[in-house]
Amino acid sequence: MTSWLPTLKTATPEEGYELAVKLARVAVKLTQPDAEVRDRLRPEYAEDADALIAVSQVVATHFATVAAANDYWRGKA
Amino acid sequence: MTSWLPTLKTATPEEGYELAVKLARVAVKLTQPDAEVRDRLRPEYAEDADALIAVSQVVATHFATVAAANDYWRGKA
Amino acid sequence: MTSWLPTLKTATPEEGYELAVKLARVAVKLTQPDAEVRDRLRPEYAEDADALIAVSQVVATHFATVAAANDYWRGKA
Amino acid sequence: MTSWLPTLKTATPEEGYELAVKLARVAVKLTQPDAEVRDRLRPEYAEDADALIAVSQVVATHFATVAAANDYWRGKA
Amino acid sequence: MTSWLPTLKTATPEEGYELAVKLARVAVKLTQPDAEVRDRLRPEYAEDADALIAVSQVVATHFATVAAANDYWRGKA
Amino acid sequence: MTSWLPTLKTATPEEGYELAVKLARVAVKLTQPDAEVRDRLRPEYAEDADALIAVSQVVATHFATVAAANDYWRGKA
Numbered sequence: 001m002t003s004w005l006p007t008l009k010t011a012t013p014e015e016g017y018e019l020a021v022k023l024a025r026v027a028v029k030l031t032q033p034d035a036e037v038r039d040r041l042r043p044e045y046a047e048d049a050d051a052l053i054a055v056s057q058v059v060a061t062h063f064a065t066v067a068a069a070n071d072y073w074r075g076k077a
Numbered sequence: 078m079t080s081w082l083p084t085l086k087t088a089t090p091e092e093g094y095e096l097a098v099k100l101a102r103v104a105v106k107l108t109q110p111d112a113e114v115r116d117r118l119r120p121e122y123a124e125d126a127d128a129l130i131a132v133s134q135v136v137a138t139h140f141a142t143v144a145a146a147n148d149y150w151r152g153k154a
Numbered sequence: 155m156t157s158w159l160p161t162l163k164t165a166t167p168e169e170g171y172e173l174a175v176k177l178a179r180v181a182v183k184l185t186q187p188d189a190e191v192r193d194r195l196r197p198e199y200a201e202d203a204d205a206l207i208a209v210s211q212v213v214a215t216h217f218a219t220v221a222a223a224n225d226y227w228r229g230k231a
Numbered sequence: 232m233t234s235w236l237p238t239l240k241t242a243t244p245e246e247g248y249e250l251a252v253k254l255a256r257v258a259v260k261l262t263q264p265d266a267e268v269r270d271r272l273r274p275e276y277a278e279d280a281d282a283l284i285a286v287s288q289v290v291a292t293h294f295a296t297v298a299a300a301n302d303y304w305r306g307k308a
Numbered sequence: 309m310t311s312w313l314p315t316l317k318t319a320t321p322e323e324g325y326e327l328a329v330k331l332a333r334v335a336v337k338l339t340q341p342d343a344e345v346r347d348r349l350r351p352e353y354a355e356d357a358d359a360l361i362a363v364s365q366v367v368a369t370h371f372a373t374v375a376a377a378n379d380y381w382r383g384k385a
Numbered sequence: 386m387t388s389w390l391p392t393l394k395t396a397t398p399e400e401g402y403e404l405a406v407k408l409a410r411v412a413v414k415l416t417q418p419d420a421e422v423r424d425r426l427r428p429e430y431a432e433d434a435d436a437l438i439a440v441s442q443v444v445a446t447h448f449a450t451v452a453a454a455n456d457y458w459r460g461k462a
Contacts, residue, residue, distance in 0.1 A: 069149035072454035146226035223303035377457035
């Protein structure tokens, strides 16, 4: 069985950001496991400025964690 | 008596994420101990995009703590 | 005179979580010192999903502090 | 001229918490310098559960900073 | 050309707090560059308890960063 | 192919702040990829005090990460 989160390590900051987006989404899935309900909610919040900003806040919080886990990709670039 | 939180250590990042979800839920239980009331509230917020994003924010905050406690699972993967 | 917060050290993660809950509640008391008003507000937010999630967020923030103060209880378990 | 914030050091965790409450209040004063307006707003939010929880969140964020500044009062208690 | 943010270093905690307030305001300016619109919005949120608390939350987050950047002004006071 | 986020390193705190603003915006783009919808939402939140403060909160969270990644630009200024 493969894990959806085998590691917090990513090759680049950009991939780290994508992982943060994924981490933000999984909590929603775990709280609302019904894909049909989630699909119904999506257009609603994707066209709501407040919800989009709130999603961005969750991503920011996870990105802090992923960045720390990667020592801010200091060896790169 | 067993503890619901014997340790913050988990074997994998995925299990750490699951622990973060649990940590988010326990505060709700402690503030609203009546399981019947919680069951009544659940469908309400599970179909509300704003509430789902807010839950995801709490999970993100706890995940930061659990990840730090596990030194970001650096020895793994 | 005894302090309500003599230390951030706790024996276990579970006790640390309980301390985080307490830390979240004290700020409410300091802002609204009238116990009668607080008692009136309690059922209101304890049956409101958004408020319960917001309380959980405050607890998460304090738990991060308490966990760091205890070096994540690394010597335990 | 004395400073309202000469240091982040406090003798005890409890005093650190009080400093966090103060830090939360000063930003409100700087954004709304008119004491009369603030006095008018106070009863409003002091009887509003959501506002009280939001205040508690700000205090939690400042307490994290003050606690770190005091190395979590590790030498005490 | 002078920078509005040449450094995160401040002489005192109080100046650090003032910098945090400034950091909170600049994001608003960058998102709403029209000074006239901002002037129109100001009385609105400056008399709204929820908005004042939200501003205080942003300041708290920036103050954490500024305080860490100054090693909590440990050499002072 | 160039990355939108090759590094978290910036030459100055001001550039770090600009990167934080960018990091806040990208999550919105990833959640609402339709530029037309985003353009429609923009005036809405850019004239809403609560939304502007919420954006500022996301920027503050990212700025904390960028500042840490740059060791608070301690060698500068």
